[in-house]
Amino acid sequence: MGVYTLPRSQLHLFLAVLSKRSPVYVPVKRDAIRFEPYNGTIDFSDNAYFPIKEHFFRKRETILRFDGQKLITVRPTSSKKIFFGVRRCDLTALKHQDSIFQKQYKDPWYKAQRANTILIGYHCATPPNKYCFCDGMGLEEYQDLMFYEQKTQFLVEVTSVKGAALIKKYRRFFKKANKRITDADKHIKTRKLRKRDFNAIYDHHAWTAGVNKCLSCTACTAMCPTCYCYELHDELDTLKHGTRCRIWSSCQVKAFTRIAGNHVFREQREHRFKHRIYHQIQYFREQHGFDLCTGCGRCIAACPTRIDWVSIANKIT
Amino acid sequence: MTKLKVGFYGITGCAGCQLSVIFQEDDLLDLLELVEIRAWPFIKDVNDDETFDYVFMEGLVATNEDKERLLKIRKNTKILIALGACAHTGCVPAYRHFTLQKNYAHLLYEKNKNISDVQPSPIDSFVQVDYVIPGCPPSKQEIRTFLKTVVLGNIPKSYDNPVCTECKLHNNGCLLEVKKPCLGPITRGGCNAICINGGLECWGCRGPTDDANLPVMVTILRKQGHGLKFIKDRLVTFAGTKMPAVRKLVYDKNNKA
Ligand code: SF4
Numbered sequence: 001m002g003v004y005t006l007p008r009s010q011l012h013l014f015l016a017v018l019s020k021r022s023p024v025y026v027p028v029k030r031d032a033i034r035f036e037p038y039n040g041t042i043d044f045s046d047n048a049y050f051p052i053k054e055h056f057f058r059k060r061e062t063i064l065r066f067d068g069q070k071l072i073t074v075r076p077t078s079s080k081k082i083f084f085g086v087r088r089c090d091l092t093a094l095k096h097q098d099s100i101f102q103k104q105y106k107d108p109w110y111k112a113q114r115a116n117t118i119l120i121g122y123h124c125a126t127p128p129n130k131y132c133f134c135d136g137m138g139l140e141e142y143q144d145l146m147f148y149e150q151k152t153q154f155l156v157e158v159t160s161v162k163g164a165a166l167i168k169k170y171r172r173f174f175k176k177a178n179k180r181i182t183d184a185d186k187h188i189k190t191r192k193l194r195k196r197d198f199n200a201i202y203d204h205h206a207w208t209a210g211v212n213k214c215l216s217c218t219a220c221t222a223m224c225p226t227c228y229c230y231e232l233h234d235e236l237d238t239l240k241h242g243t244r245c246r247i248w249s250s251c252q253v254k255a256f257t258r259i260a261g262n263h264v265f266r267e268q269r270e271h272r273f274k275h276r277i278y279h280q281i282q283y284f285r286e287q288h289g290f291d292l293c294t295g296c297g298r299c300i301a302a303c304p305t306r307i308d309w310v311s312i313a314n315k316i317t
Numbered sequence: 318m319t320k321l322k323v324g325f326y327g328i329t330g331c332a333g334c335q336l337s338v339i340f341q342e343d344d345l346l347d348l349l350e351l352v353e354i355r356a357w358p359f360i361k362d363v364n365d366d367e368t369f370d371y372v373f374m375e376g377l378v379a380t381n382e383d384k385e386r387l388l389k390i391r392k393n394t395k396i397l398i399a400l401g402a403c404a405h406t407g408c409v410p411a412y413r414h415f416t417l418q419k420n421y422a423h424l425l426y427e428k429n430k431n432i433s434d435v436q437p438s439p440i441d442s443f444v445q446v447d448y449v450i451p452g453c454p455p456s457k458q459e460i461r462t463f464l465k466t467v468v469l470g471n472i473p474k475s476y477d478n479p480v481c482t483e484c485k486l487h488n489n490g491c492l493l494e495v496k497k498p499c500l501g502p503i504t505r506g507g508c509n510a511i512c513i514n515g516g517l518e519c520w521g522c523r524g525p526t527d528d529a530n531l532p533v534m535v536t537i538l539r540k541q542g543h544g545l546k547f548i549k550d551r552l553v554t555f556a557g558t559k560m561p562a563v564r565k566l567v568y569d570k571n572n573k574a
C-alpha cells in the first residue's frame with residue numbers, strides 16, 4: 001500500500017497537528033513510561049511500562065448503577081483515539097484481546113473503546129530491554145501505519161485503508177519513498193522462548209526457584225498486555241446509591257478461584273505462579289491454536305523480584 | 318423484620334476508628350436506622366450491654382479493664398468484629414512487643430497508681446474474632462459495605478489481595494522501582510492504595526496477606542540498601558504481631574535474607 005518517509009525533525013510537528021483532530025496517545029516518560037495524550041514529548045528509550053490495553057479493556061468499567069430500587073444500565077461511550085508508537089508486541093496483544101472481547105464474546109464496553117481507534121505502530125530496531133523474547137512468538141501486523149526509525153527519517157509503511165486515508169490527509173508531511181519494506185527491515189533479534197509441550201515439564205524442580213521468589217503481588221498480570229481476566233463488584237457510594245463495576249482480576253491471588261464455602265482451587269502459590277505462565281503459553285494454545293503471550297517481557301520487567309520464567313523454562317532440558 | 322442489635326465499643330485506642338463510623342456523613346442516619354444501637358458509650362449516655370448480634374470493637378487490650386470489658390462483651394455478642402488496626406493487629410501500641418522487654422509502667426504512670434498495665438495486644442489474643450475490618454483508620458466505605466451486607470443477611474467478604482493489586486488499578490508506577498520501601502506486596506489491600514496514590518509507600522497498616530512472602534520482601538528491602546533495624550521497624554510498626562516470622566527474620570544475626 002505504499003511507503004513514505006517523514007524527516008525526524010518533522011515528527012513533533014506532525015503529532016501536534018494530528019492532535020488537533022483527536023487525542024494522540026504516545027509513550028511518555030513520567031515515573032514510568034505510559035501512553036498519554038501527546039503534549040510535546042515522546043519516549044522510545046524503553047518499552048512502555050503500561051501497555052495500551054487499559055484504554056480498551058479498562059481497569060474499571062461501570063456496568064450499571066443502582067439508585068434506591070432503580071437499576072440504570074450504563075451505556076458505554078466512545079471517543080476517537082489515535083495511538084502512536086505502539087510496538088508490535090502490543091499490537092499483537094491487542095489482536096489477541098480483540099479475538100476474545102470481539103470475536104469469541106461480543107463485549108459492548110470493549111467494543112465502544114475499541115471503535116474509532118487508529119493504531120500507528122513503531123517497529124523496534126533493537127530490543128528495548130533485555131526481557132523481550134518476541135522473536136518466535138508469532139508477532140503480527142495489526143496497525144494502520146508502521147513507523148521504522150532510521151538515522152534522519154522514519155520510513156512509514158501504509159498497512160490499512162485507514163492508514164492510507166490518514167497519509168492522504170496529512171500528505172504534506174510525507175514524501176513517497178521508492179522502497180519496499182523488506183524482511184531485513186522487519187528483522188529484530190531477541191532471545192527466544194524454547195517452545196515445546198510445557199505440560200511435560202509442569203512438575204520440573206527448576207520452577208521452584210521462581211515460585212519461591214514470587215510475592216503473588218499481581219504486577220505481572222496487571223502489566224501484561226494480553227491478560228483479560230476481570231471480576232464484578234458491587235460498590236456502595238451511599239447506602240442507596242452504588243455501582244456494579246467490572247475490575248481487572250488476577251490468577252495470582254487466591255480470591256481468583258475462591259468459591260462458595262470458601263474453597264480455593266489454587267491454594268498453593270506454586271499453582272498460581274505456574275497457572276499464569278501456562279495459560280499464556282500452553283493452555284490458551286490448546287484452546288485457541290495460538291499463544292496468548294507475545295513475548296513483551298513486561299511480566300519480568302514489572303516483577304518486583306524480576307522472576308525470569310523464560311530463562312527458567314529454557315534451561316529445563 | 319427485627320433489627321440487628323449492634324454495639325460499638327472502644328478500648329485502648331485513639332477513637333479514630335469509631336470516628337470513621339460516625340463520619341459516614343450523609344449516610345449515618347440511614348445506617349443507624351437499619352440497626353438497633355444497644356450501646357455506643359462514645360456517643361451515647363444510656364447503654365445496655367447485655368445482648369448483641371454484632372459488636373464492633375475498636376482498640377487493643379492494654380489494661381486489665383480493657384481485658385475485662387472485652388471478655389464480657391464477647392460473652393454477650395453473637396458476632397465480634399475487630400474494627401481497625403489496633404483491634405486487628407495491635408497497631409503501633411503493640412510495637413512494645415518488639416522493643417522494651419521490661420515493663421516501665423511504674424515510671425510512666427508514677428502518679429496514677431490505678432493503671433494496671435498489660436502487654437498491649439490485639440483482641441484476638443484474648444477472644445475469638447469473627448470478622449476484621451482492617452486499617453488505620455478503616456475505610457468508611459468498607460464499614461458501610463459491611464453493615465449493609467449483614468443487614469441483608471449476607472456474609473461479608475473480606476478483601477485479601479495485596480495492596481499492589483489496587484495500586485496497579487490506580488495507575489501508579491511501582492515505588493519499589495525508585496527504591497522506596499513499599500510493603501504493598503505483602504499487605505492486605507482494600508484501602509484503594511491510598512498511600513501510594515499520594516506518593517507515600519505502604520507501611521502495612523492493614524496487616525499481612527494470608528500468604529505474605531516475608532523472606533522475599535525482606536530481600537527486596539535489603540537490596541534497596543536498608544539495614545535490618547530499619548526493616549524490622551517497618552515490618553512491625555503496624556502489624557508485627559501478625560508476622561510471627563519477623564522475629565526470626567530480623568533478630569537472627571545469621572539471617573542471610
Ligand atoms: S506473559 Fe509476559 S511476556 Fe507474555 S505478553 Fe504477558 S507480560 Fe508480555
Ligand code: SF4
Pocket residue numbers: 221224226227228229249250251252275276277279280
Ligand atoms: S495469565 Fe491469569 S490473569 Fe492473565 S489471562 Fe491468564 S488466567 Fe487471566
Ligand code: SF4
Pocket residue numbers: 213214215216217218219220221252299302303304305306307
Ligand atoms: S510480578 Fe513477580 S512476584 Fe508479583 S505475582 Fe508476578 S511473578 Fe509473582
Ligand code: SF4
Pocket residue numbers: 217219480481482484485489490491492493499500501502510513518519
Ligand atoms: S508501589 Fe507498593 S503497592 Fe504499588 S505496586 Fe509497588 S510495591 Fe505494590
